[in-house]
Amino acid sequence: MGLRSYIITRILLTIPTLLLLLSMVFLVMRVLPGDPVALHFEKRATPEQMESMRRALGLDKPLWAQYLEYLGGLVDIGYILDHGYPNLGRSMYQTSEEVGGQIFSAFPATLELAIYSMIIASVIGVLLGVASSKSYNSISDHLIRGFGTVTYAVPIFFLGIVFQLIFGVYLRWLPTSLRINPAVDPPATITGLYTIDSLLQGNLLGFFESLKALLLPSLTLGIILSGMFIRMTRTNMLETLRLDFVTAAKARGLKESTVTYGYALRNAFLPILTMMGLQFAILLGGAILTEKTFSWPGLGTYIVDRIDFRDYTAIQGAVVMFGLFVTLVSLVVDILYAYLDPRIRL
Amino acid sequence: MPLLKVDSLAVDYRTSRGTIRAVEDVSFSLKKGETLGLAGESGSGKSTLGLSIIRLVPYPGVIVKGHIKIDETDIVKLREHEMRSIRGRKAAYIFQDPMTSLNPVKRIGAHFIELIRTHEPNIGKEEAFERTKTVVKNLGILSERINDYPHQFSGGMRQRIMIGLAIALNPDLVIADEPTTALDVIVQAKILDLLESLRKVYGMALILISHDLSIILERCDKIIVMYAGHMLEYATSIEMHRNPKHPYTQGLLQSIPNIELFDQKLVAIPGSPPDMFNPPKGCSFWPRCSYVKKICRVKEPPLIKVGRNHFVRCFLYGKKGVHVERNRKS
Amino acid sequence: MTKAKIKRSILARVIPGLTSLVKKGPSGWMVILGMIIVTAMVVMTVIGPSVAPHDPIRSDSRLIRKPPSLQFPMGTTHLGQDMLSRILCGGSIMLQVSTFSVLVCFLIGVPLGLFSSYVGGVFDRACSLVIDAIYAFPGLVIAIAISAMLGRGVVNMALSIAVVYIPSYFRVVRSQVLSIKELTYVEAARGIGAKWHTIIFRYVFPNVIPSIVVVATINFADAVLTAAGLTFIGLGLGVDVPDWGRDLTSGWAYVSSGAWWIITFPGLMIILLALGFTLIGEGLSELLNPKLQR
Numbered sequence: 001m002g003l004r005s006y007i008i009t010r011i012l013l014t015i016p017t018l019l020l021l022l023s024m025v026f027l028v029m030r031v032l033p034g035d036p037v038a039l040h041f042e043k044r045a046t047p048e049q050m051e052s053m054r055r056a057l058g059l060d061k062p063l064w065a066q067y068l069e070y071l072g073g074l075v076d077i078g079y080i081l082d083h084g085y086p087n088l089g090r091s092m093y094q095t096s097e098e099v100g101g102q103i104f105s106a107f108p109a110t111l112e113l114a115i116y117s118m119i120i121a122s123v124i125g126v127l128l129g130v131a132s133s134k135s136y137n138s139i140s141d142h143l144i145r146g147f148g149t150v151t152y153a154v155p156i157f158f159l160g161i162v163f164q165l166i167f168g169v170y171l172r173w174l175p176t177s178l179r180i181n182p183a184v185d186p187p188a189t190i191t192g193l194y195t196i197d198s199l200l201q202g203n204l205l206g207f208f209e210s211l212k213a214l215l216l217p218s219l220t221l222g223i224i225l226s227g228m229f230i231r232m233t234r235t236n237m238l239e240t241l242r243l244d245f246v247t248a249a250k251a252r253g254l255k256e257s258t259v260t261y262g263y264a265l266r267n268a269f270l271p272i273l274t275m276m277g278l279q280f281a282i283l284l285g286g287a288i289l290t291e292k293t294f295s296w297p298g299l300g301t302y303i304v305d306r307i308d309f310r311d312y313t314a315i316q317g318a319v320v321m322f323g324l325f326v327t328l329v330s331l332v333v334d335i336l337y338a339y340l341d342p343r344i345r346l
Numbered sequence: 347m348p349l350l351k352v353d354s355l356a357v358d359y360r361t362s363r364g365t366i367r368a369v370e371d372v373s374f375s376l377k378k379g380e381t382l383g384l385a386g387e388s389g390s391g392k393s394t395l396g397l398s399i400i401r402l403v404p405y406p407g408v409i410v411k412g413h414i415k416i417d418e419t420d421i422v423k424l425r426e427h428e429m430r431s432i433r434g435r436k437a438a439y440i441f442q443d444p445m446t447s448l449n450p451v452k453r454i455g456a457h458f459i460e461l462i463r464t465h466e467p468n469i470g471k472e473e474a475f476e477r478t479k480t481v482v483k484n485l486g487i488l489s490e491r492i493n494d495y496p497h498q499f500s501g502g503m504r505q506r507i508m509i510g511l512a513i514a515l516n517p518d519l520v521i522a523d524e525p526t527t528a529l530d531v532i533v534q535a536k537i538l539d540l541l542e543s544l545r546k547v548y549g550m551a552l553i554l555i556s557h558d559l560s561i562i563l564e565r566c567d568k569i570i571v572m573y574a575g576h577m578l579e580y581a582t583s584i585e586m587h588r589n590p591k592h593p594y595t596q597g598l599l600q601s602i603p604n605i606e607l608f609d610q611k612l613v614a615i616p617g618s619p620p621d622m623f624n625p626p627k628g629c630s631f632w633p634r635c636s637y638v639k640k641i642c643r644v645k646e647p648p649l650i651k652v653g654r655n656h657f658v659r660c661f662l663y664g665k666k667g668v669h670v671e672r673n674r675k676s
Numbered sequence: 677m678t679k680a681k682i683k684r685s686i687l688a689r690v691i692p693g694l695t696s697l698v699k700k701g702p703s704g705w706m707v708i709l710g711m712i713i714v715t716a717m718v719v720m721t722v723i724g725p726s727v728a729p730h731d732p733i734r735s736d737s738r739l740i741r742k743p744p745s746l747q748f749p750m751g752t753t754h755l756g757q758d759m760l761s762r763i764l765c766g767g768s769i770m771l772q773v774s775t776f777s778v779l780v781c782f783l784i785g786v787p788l789g790l791f792s793s794y795v796g797g798v799f800d801r802a803c804s805l806v807i808d809a810i811y812a813f814p815g816l817v818i819a820i821a822i823s824a825m826l827g828r829g830v831v832n833m834a835l836s837i838a839v840v841y842i843p844s845y846f847r848v849v850r851s852q853v854l855s856i857k858e859l860t861y862v863e864a865a866r867g868i869g870a871k872w873h874t875i876i877f878r879y880v881f882p883n884v885i886p887s888i889v890v891v892a893t894i895n896f897a898d899a900v901l902t903a904a905g906l907t908f909i910g911l912g913l914g915v916d917v918p919d920w921g922r923d924l925t926s927g928w929a930y931v932s933s934g935a936w937w938i939i940t941f942p943g944l945m946i947i948l949l950a951l952g953f954t955l956i957g958e959g960l961s962e963l964l965n966p967k968l969q970r
Contacts, residue, residue, distance in 0.1 A: 020809045028821050153950035155904045158943040169932050244446040252461050253434035263449050285816030304909050322817045
């Protein structure tokens with residue numbers, strides 16, 4: 001089939017999935033019982049006030065018209081070119097504000113947190129998973145598995161608070177909130193990721209400060225997520241280590257590390273990679289809780305705040321954003337998988 | 347001086363359900379350039395025996411007793427990294443199923459280059475590549491296919507590649523575990539011929555493991571017949587063909603169908619191999635033996651020399667025994 | 677049957693079952709440990725209110741944020757409530773929410789999965805598409821969205837959590853049914869003219885049960901954690917009952933001033949409860965997974 005045609009096909013397949021996703025979000029947010037405007041005002045407004053908000057947000061139109069407007073807003077290329085973000089409506093809380101703009105300015109923080117957490121979770125998960133599988137049924141195997149199981153049962157925000165207590169309050173080593181020490185200026189925006197931006201500008205102080213602020217939140221999210229990765233890696237490795245080509249490799253006198261990583265892990269890794277992609281959705285859920293714990297100004301904090309404000313258009317926009325993000329990641333993972341496994345393409 | 351000398355080898359599998367003695371009291375020797383055949387049913391311990399020679403018995407297997415001397419070095423006592431330098435270089439192993447013995451995400455050429463550079467780290471990439479091309483050509487594979495992946499080859503081709511990997515560093519000993527079982531009959535002969543021609547060119551000793559006694563009789567100098575982990579008979583192939591002593595060996599030979607006879611009834615040995623978690627007391631073969639005596643059910647027969655190059659483990663022989671001649675039907 | 681006879685017959689079934697679990701090695705121990713933890717929690721929930729030394733809701737402004745002492749072994753909250761009593765009584769609401777949500781999930785997901793995969797065709801494909809889309813979506817986000825629209829309350833929280841996990845049941849049931857559907861004994865049943873509901877419930881369903889049990893236990897653990905998470909975000913229960921999640925959330929503000937006990941004990945209890953279910957689920961899935969058996 002070739003890699004290129006696979007990529008194209010895969011991208012085309014994303015479209016119906018996206019459509020379905022967007023429709024479902026619309027269903028939940030508009031069709032579920034509960035008038036968003038009434039809920040927003042919590043019945044403390046006059047009918048005229050409610051009506052004027054409805055008109056301003058386009059919520060007085062019939063449902064199908066709203067649906068089309070909603071979908072249309074997302075693919076409105078002109079709008080995207082003008083503003084740099086898609087049309088997700090206006091905020092109920094601040095009706096002059098574009099939800100799309102707010103989301104896009106909050107998003108990079110979440111992205112940065114997600115990337116670092118994923119890295120930490122993968123590294124811990126794979127290394128411990130491999131170690132566990134190599135020493136099957138030994139004490140270290142049981143300890144590692146125990147660690148993996150327990151981390152799954154810990155509420156993310158609890159671990160976050162514990163870390164804040166230990167490292168922030170008692171030891172005072174690391175900051176417990178915000179993306180960077182308020183005394184230091186944040187780096188100029190290129191990607192929106194503080195660590196990358198400060199590196200790109202040679203701003204070492206900014207780099208270290210933002211890294212310090214990232215450490216606790218990504219460690220929290222990373223550790224909780226690693227439990228799953230440990231288990232997946234271990235299971236896949238145990239199966240793979242038993243396969244003939246691994247024994248055959250040992251029979252040729254290849255080095256232990258070559259056999260473990262070049263033969264076993266390289267073949268076990270592909271299903272692990274897919275699982276990692278699926279775990280991304282869980283990561284985002286955890287990110288919301290982590291952001292709240294560490295006052296991290298990302299999409300999670302945004303959605304939590306908007307819940308307090310009863311800003312339903314904003315909540316809808318944020319949910320759409322999460323969905324888009326997950327779809328994109330799964331697309332990338334599938335393409336990566338095809339690139340790494342020659343058997344899929346041929 | 348023999349290349350390989352095995353003394354009273356015993357190998358256990360320590361499973362959660364109990365311990366199995368997969369190999370019991372096996373002793374033999376192999377000279378440079380000789381071929382030895384290990385014959386037996388599934389579960390007879392022949393594969394375990396083969397794997398223990400390169401110390402790759404899988405978990406939960408353990409070598410519990412005995413010595414395995416390759417060129418006077420007892421490999422049972424070696425450290426793992428010393429063992430690793432032997433594997434692939436001095437002694438090589440060819441696995442049964444070629445479909446699953448190659449790394450699916452590694453190109454064929456890369457398999458060879460990696461092998462060469464592991465054992466001879468001073469060789470540069472260029473030279474390793476040249477040597478790979480030579481080996482691949484000798485296997486009868488087009489050199490353009492060096493950069494293909496394993497799944498792009500047929501079963502027969504993959505087994506050639508496995509053979510190639512085994513002989514690439516010119517080892518003294520090659521152990522081939524059922525090299526043709528997973529292949530169809532026509533390819534079988536080609537593979538065995540290839541193995542034989544390479545062996546002659548490089549002067550390697552070969553241990554051929556198979557459940558197909560006819561292949562072993564044809565291609566091996568010496569034969570060991572294994573049953574339930576025990577070595578029942580050990581002789582040159584000519585001796586074993588002409589003068590099989592053990593009832594099991596006789597049974598195996600009788601059950602080989604003769605293509606030239608019409609109306610041949612297929613003879614099988616009655617019964618089935620024992621449950622290794624609960625092997626029979628005494629001689630492991632007695633439940634299926636037509637000559638069983640009282641002593642067979644109680645004591646294990648010792649290995650007795652019955653000819654110049656002929657050993658048997660059976661109470662029918664030795665000072666107390668009665669010789670039994672095989673009934674010739676053809 | 678007398679009470680004693682009933683007890684004996686239950687024990688007669690349970691004890692050999694437990695001993696065989698122990699023999700199965702670490703996976704079996706995990707299941708037993710998990711069951712012990714969960715049983716202990718349930719017992720605590722039931723007898724908690726009767727055993728609690730103080731009224732868990734009664735607040736006393738003179739006893740605010742007192743550290744653990746003999747009188748209050750787990751300290752007091754920011755409202756002067758006894759922490760120990762709140763811990764003993766706080767699991768009940770959490771168990772209620774998770775049980776309710778698992779039930780809803782199960783009652784929707786399993787029949788839908790059975791029906792959809794058996795019927796096949798366009799219906800099955802459409803269902804799977806929708807279910808897969810839900811499955812791929814971040815669970816907490818779905819729960820947040822639905823919870824935000826439905827509002828506070830036990831039922832609403834349970835429903836929003838339930839929607840997230842319906843796909844798990846659906847997928848597990850469906851994959852099992854698809855693999856069994858083409859097996860000969862099902863064809864044979866169809867051959868003798870058995871009605872489809874008989875086939876599903878008598879042939880297919882019994883094979884699916886083990887996987888469902890595993891999903892259900894993990895579902896329980898997740899429900900507990902999600903419920904705590906929703907409370908933390910502010911989409912809590914809205915009722916003034918002792919609730920571990922609530923204490924954890926409200927205790928957060930006082931952590932920096934040194935009142936570690938307000939969050940630690942509820943947090944540990946949540947971990948324990950989730951751990952109990954997870955152990956059962958992971959242990960069972962290992963026991964049932966033929967690939968890992970030697």
